[in-house]
Amino acid sequence: MCSAEAQAAALTALLAAATGSEPRLEATRDLIRIEADLPTELGPTTHAAILQALAQGARYGHQRTHGGADTVWVEIDRR
Numbered sequence: 001m002c003s004a005e006a007q008a009a010a011l012t013a014l015l016a017a018a019t020g021s022e023p024r025l026e027a028t029r030d031l032i033r034i035e036a037d038l039p040t041e042l043g044p045t046t047h048a049a050i051l052q053a054l055a056q057g058a059r060y061g062h063q064r065t066h067g068g069a070d071t072v073w074v075e076i077d078r079r
Contacts, residue, residue: 004078008032011053011074018049019072031058031075038070 002010008025015023015036023036034057039046050072054060057074064070 004032004076007056007076008034011056011076014053015050015072015074018046018053029078031077033073033075035071035073038072 008027012023012025012034015034019036020039021037023034026033026035036050038050042050054072054074058077060072060074062070062072
């Protein structure tokens with residue numbers, strides 16, 4: 001099994017390639033959270049790549065800001 005840091009690095013690279021944005025990382029003692037802004041247009045290939053990356057984490061989700069910007073997030077447990 002790979003370390004949480006290695007998994008986070010791989011997921012960060014996958015999300016960066018799929019979204020065209022630079023993901024943000026937040027690490028605590030218990031988990032690593034990665035957030036990425038979504039492009040305004042999501043084609044089926046991009047959508048599938050994002051979902052495939054998110055499914056590799058322990059938890060994932062989607063947020064929409066009041067301004068309408070979309071962000072996805074994924075969390076990796078350190079244990």
